[in-house]
Amino acid sequence: MSRGRIARWMLEETGADYDVVRVDWTAKDAAFVAVNPMGKVPTIVHDGVVVTECAAICAYLADAFPEARLAPPGGARGAYYRALFFAAGPLEQAVTSRAMGWEIADPAKQGMLGFGDFDRTIDTLETLIAGAGAGWLAADHFTAADLYVGAHLAWGLQFGSIPQRGVFAKFVERVTSREASIRAAAKDDAMLAAA
Structure with missing residues (x-):
């Protein structure tokens, strides 16, 4: 876990x-x-x-x-890095801040935060996913960015820290149905059960 x-x-x-x-x-x-x-x-x-x-x-x-082929070719690296580090920075910060009850209403102070505010972060994430050309965030195939963003979404949707939105649920279903995801989850679940 x-x-x-x-x-x-x-x-x-x-x-x-x-x-x-x-x-x-x-x-x-x-x-x-x-x-x-x-x-x-x-x-x-x-x-x-x-x-x-x-x-x-x-x-x-x-x-x-x-x-x-988990990193896209050079021309797609901008979208790839953007998705990876958006999830690592603003998304995780916004979700954690919300979970801790840290709400900053003052727009001037929101500017000091890497994520601004929770709603804007979630809306931006939805825009990134909805705008994915071939259904993937950074290339015409699955990359590490899809895995990382998908993992954040799967966790957040499961525990309610990210709001349910159709585009999120479809993306999570798409990435977690991959054979490697299923294998990894089975291995982790077995390790957890043995603990």
Whole structure:
């Protein structure tokens, strides 16, 4: 039940071999904290490179495994990075702020926030998804941006932190019906059940 599910799904999409290391939330292992001083998951180590933060992990793995076609060609990278980092920044900030009860009504103060306000962020997300030309956010095929935005939407719709909108539900259904998503969820659910 963590952002580690996003990294697992991304790893499944790449087709790469990987090992999973469980982390105890209450007593974090010193070796893990040495790799990620934040003590948070997900954290990956690939060829000696430590990568943390879900959007960074998605972008890194897409580039590290180009045969999976999870990063679009150069001309589509603007839309790709925009979607990845919109979800990592404004969307997550807006959803978290709303969940914590932090509402800033003053438009001048909203300008200090990376997301402005919750409604504008959600409306912008709907515009990004509805405007996706081939049904995908950044290319004519599924990319890491679709995975990352889809994971945020799936979580938010499931727990009510993102409002139900038809375009969101259709997008989530589309991305989570992928074989790699289904495999990743089954592996995570089995690991959770065994805990």
